[in-house]
Amino acid sequence: MIYLQIAANGLVLGGLYACIAVGFSLVWGVLNVINILHGTFIVLGSYIAYFAYVHAGIHPFASIVIAGGVLYALGHAIHAGIINRVIAAPVLITLTLTFGLDLILNNAMLVAFTADYRSINLARPLGTLEIGPVFLPGDRVAAMALALLLTILLWRLLRDSRIGRAIVAVRMDREAAALMGVDVKRINAITFGIGALMAGAAGALLSIIFPISPLNSATFLGKAFVVCVLGGLGSVPGAIIGGIVLGIVESFGSYWFGPEHAVTISFAILLVLLFARPRGLVGRRGYE
Amino acid sequence: MRSWIVLVVVTALTAALPLAGNNYLLRLATITCMYAVLAQSWNFIGGLAGYPSFATAAFFGLGAYVSAILQVHGLPSVAAWGCAGLIAMLFAAFIGGAILHLRGHYFAIATLVVAEMLREIVNTTPHFTGGGMGLNLPIMRMSVGAQAQFFLFAMLGLSFLCTATAILVQRSKLGFGLRCIQQNEDAANVLGINTYAYKTAAFSLSGVFVGMAGAIYANWTNYIDPPDVFDVLLAIKPLVMVMLGGLGTIFGPAIGALILIAFEEFVWRNFLTIHAAALGFIIVVLILFLPNGIVPLLRERVARRGASP
Numbered sequence: 001m002i003y004l005q006i007a008a009n010g011l012v013l014g015g016l017y018a019c020i021a022v023g024f025s026l027v028w029g030v031l032n033v034i035n036i037l038h039g040t041f042i043v044l045g046s047y048i049a050y051f052a053y054v055h056a057g058i059h060p061f062a063s064i065v066i067a068g069g070v071l072y073a074l075g076h077a078i079h080a081g082i083i084n085r086v087i088a089a090p091v092l093i094t095l096t097l098t099f100g101l102d103l104i105l106n107n108a109m110l111v112a113f114t115a116d117y118r119s120i121n122l123a124r125p126l127g128t129l130e131i132g133p134v135f136l137p138g139d140r141v142a143a144m145a146l147a148l149l150l151t152i153l154l155w156r157l158l159r160d161s162r163i164g165r166a167i168v169a170v171r172m173d174r175e176a177a178a179l180m181g182v183d184v185k186r187i188n189a190i191t192f193g194i195g196a197l198m199a200g201a202a203g204a205l206l207s208i209i210f211p212i213s214p215l216n217s218a219t220f221l222g223k224a225f226v227v228c229v230l231g232g233l234g235s236v237p238g239a240i241i242g243g244i245v246l247g248i249v250e251s252f253g254s255y256w257f258g259p260e261h262a263v264t265i266s267f268a269i270l271l272v273l274l275f276a277r278p279r280g281l282v283g284r285r286g287y288e
Numbered sequence: 289m290r291s292w293i294v295l296v297v298v299t300a301l302t303a304a305l306p307l308a309g310n311n312y313l314l315r316l317a318t319i320t321c322m323y324a325v326l327a328q329s330w331n332f333i334g335g336l337a338g339y340p341s342f343a344t345a346a347f348f349g350l351g352a353y354v355s356a357i358l359q360v361h362g363l364p365s366v367a368a369w370g371c372a373g374l375i376a377m378l379f380a381a382f383i384g385g386a387i388l389h390l391r392g393h394y395f396a397i398a399t400l401v402v403a404e405m406l407r408e409i410v411n412t413t414p415h416f417t418g419g420g421m422g423l424n425l426p427i428m429r430m431s432v433g434a435q436a437q438f439f440l441f442a443m444l445g446l447s448f449l450c451t452a453t454a455i456l457v458q459r460s461k462l463g464f465g466l467r468c469i470q471q472n473e474d475a476a477n478v479l480g481i482n483t484y485a486y487k488t489a490a491f492s493l494s495g496v497f498v499g500m501a502g503a504i505y506a507n508w509t510n511y512i513d514p515p516d517v518f519d520v521l522l523a524i525k526p527l528v529m530v531m532l533g534g535l536g537t538i539f540g541p542a543i544g545a546l547i548l549i550a551f552e553e554f555v556w557r558n559f560l561t562i563h564a565a566a567l568g569f570i571i572v573v574l575i576l577f578l579p580n581g582i583v584p585l586l587r588e589r590v591a592r593r594g595a596s597p
Contacts, residue, residue: 034393085576091392092340092527093575099524100571107565218520222404225397260412267405274398275386 001133006251008134012144014247015240016206019147020220021227022154022239023198029234030171030191031087036098037078039221040106041071041196045203046212047113053120053207060120060207061146067200075196080189087188102217109214117211143205148240150201154194155236167191171234222263226270291455291538298542299448306437314436318508320549321443323529325501327541328450330526333494335535336463337487338470340396342523343383344498346403347376349518351499352506353410356423359507365428369442369503376499377492384491388484391473400523407518422513425506439508446504447542450497455538457493466490521567528567531574532582547582 024038048070049063058066078101086093126138158164169177170187178184210216223246231242246266253265305317326344333341351372358368387398410417417423428435457463465486468476477483506512525548532547533540548570555566 028393032393034396082572082576089575089579090338090340091396092334092338093579095340095393095396096524096527096531096571097575100568100575103568103571104565107562107568110564111561218404222401225401229394229397258412261408264405264408264412267401267408270401271386271398271405274390274394 002255004132005134006255007248008131008136010248010251011244012136012140012247013250014244015144015148016202016209016243017223017227017246018151018240018243019198019202019205021224021231021243022151022236023195023202024221024224025228025231025234025236025239026154026167026198027192027195028228030167031083031188032091033083033087033094033098033192034091035192035195036095036102036221037105038195038199038224039217039219040102040109040214041075041199042203042206042220043212043214043217044074044105044109045071045200046207046210047109047203048200049204049207050118050120050212059122060204061142063204063207064146064150064201067204068197069200071200071203072193072197076189076193078196079192080185083192084185084188106214106217113214115213115215117213119211120208122208139208143209147202147205150198151236151240154198158236163187163190167194219263222267226266229270229273294539295448295451295455299444302444303441305440311433311436314440316549316553318436318440318443320545321440321447322501322505323525323545323549324447324542325443325450325497326522326526327529327533327545328447328454329494329496329498331454331494331530331535331541332457332466332490333487334527335530335537335541336458336466336470337490339388339487339491340392340527341399341491341494342396342520343380343399343402343491343495344526345518345520345522346383346399346406347380347495347498348502348505348522349403349406349410349514350379351376351502352512352517353417353423353502354499355503356425356506356512357417359426360423365507369500369507372503373496373500376502377496379499380495381488381492384488388487388491400520403518403520403523407514410514410518418513420514422511422516425510425512427510428507439504442504443501446497446500451538451542453493453497454541458538462486462489521564524571525567528571528574531578534580534582543582 020042023041024035027033027035027038045067048067049060052058052063052066053060082101083094083097086097122139126142129136129138129141156164158168166177166182166187167190169180169182170184170191174184177187206220227239227242227246229242230245231238231240249269250262250266254262257265302317302321305314309317326348329347330341330344333339354375355365355368355372358371359365363371383402387395390398411420413419414421428438430438457466465476465481465483468479468481469483469486473483502517506517509516526541529544529548530541531544533542533544551566551570552563555563559566
């Protein structure tokens with residue numbers, strides 16, 4: 001019975017991981033940029049949700065809209081102003097550039113918000129869900145459901161909207177897309193903005209679960225790495241599968257080896273997978 | 289030949305520093321030598337072969353811990369430094385064998401994760417490594433001034449060794465092969481270069497000296513803990529220095545180290561709370577406005593001035 005509980009915990013965690021990683025995966029897949037800023041974007045989303053809750057009483061779930069909007073604007077601006085200038089450069093250049101930007105943004109957050117851990121204590125928590133022998137905290141389940149909903153929304157956006165088709169076209173073939181009349185620069189900035197939006201939304205959801213501090217950004221970034229490699233780059237279903245696999249592996253790993261080894265296990269899996277199957281478990285080309 | 293003369297002269301001048309300077313100056317010179325080792329080592333894999341490696345922090349931390357643990361168990365310092373270098377090299381060869389078939393982004397992520405994983409392993413084995421509490425090294429029975437000189441000579445010797453290796457490699461078949469790999473790996477393969485062996489050699493070279501630098505650093509500070517020696521900035525700074533000094537050159541990394549140290553000292557003195565942002569700012573400016581580094585820019589200026597009158 002305990003295994004059922006662990007699996008359920010892993011599933012809940014996995015949904016959130018999928019939401020953390022999907023924006024990172026989109027940016028990597030379409031722009032060919034490893035966005036080191038992603039973890040800091042998530043933390044910024046958490047802070048927005050935190051302050052909205054503390055000062056205005058807005059529920060973190062409602063703050064998704066605020067955090068997503070603010071982060072979209074920030075991401076779009078950063079890309080259009082800075083990253084787009086070197087978008088065609090080799091990975092070393094773009095990765096180092098986002099690393100530098102991350103140092104700046106993270107340091108600014110440390111100065112503005114201090115390194116103190118903060119957390120949101122909801123005035124009216126949703127209580128505990130009881131499904132047969134499994135007990136789950138209601139707020140976590142709701143956060144996971146919203147995370148999956150957002151992820152699926154992104155998938156529909158990419159499949160069905162004009163902008164989405166343009167993004168997929170740029171991912172498949174930049175030159176051909178440009179010849180078909182797609183404004184590649186604009187699509188790049190929009191894609192980066194959407195990646196930041198997903199990070200901000202994920203941050204708002206996570207704010208009710210994890211403590212909030214600028215120091216957490218590296219942890220979130222690490223999760224995004226692992227999910228991306230697990231699920232294969234640049235597919236939304238891949239991110240969902242990768243997230244859920246990581247969540248379940250971490251839950252069982254913590255149970256068997258102790259929670260302090262969860263990170264080591266997930267990174268070890270990443271290295272083994274990169275060695276054996278660099279395209280990921282369900283990796284394939286195209287972002288649909 | 290010119291490279292050798294420059295190397296010997298600069299090394300001799302640095303070795304004469306204790307005659308003139310105080311301990312603060314010696315400390316700065318020691319860090320500069322350490323940074324030069326990190327940058328020069330990164331240049332083997334990142335500058336010559338063009339592989340975006342972020343594994344410097346992993347080798348540094350590994351060397352520091354191997355040497356510290358050996359010394360806690362009674363091995364003399366210098367022997368422990370040698371073991372640290374050897375283990376860092378073997379580790380690099382082993383990891384390299386597993387991840388050097390990856391290219392671009394996947395390789396970068398794999399190398400970033402290696403350091404994180406080592407850090408977590410150290411954190412979770414406290415009976416062996418001291419865990420998050422860190423590890424104290426045996427105290428050296430030397431005066432403060434003697435210690436400052438001792439560690440300057442140690443780091444200087446290491447950076448001499450590392451730069452000498454770089455000069456030899458750049459002129460050897462290995463260096464030529466690595467440059468071919470950077471330009472077009474598939475073509476290099478077709479021409480009969482064993483790219484896998486060459487890359488593994490470059491990656492091992494980028495590990496051995498960094499491991500020893502970590503080992504000397506551990507003795508120098510007498511205390512190490514995981515966030516310090518596995519700091520991701522240790523993986524970023526080398527490539528910043530190499531970019532500052534110019535990719536793929538022999539003395540570029542050392543010049544980059546000097547520039548970065550001068551900048552860091554300035555920032556640490558005046559704007560302590562935003563030193564990370566200041567480094568980030570340098571990176572952004574460097575990439576957007578000085579993609580070829582400072583040295584080629586200066587050389588161009590000098591050449592133009594020489595031509596105009």
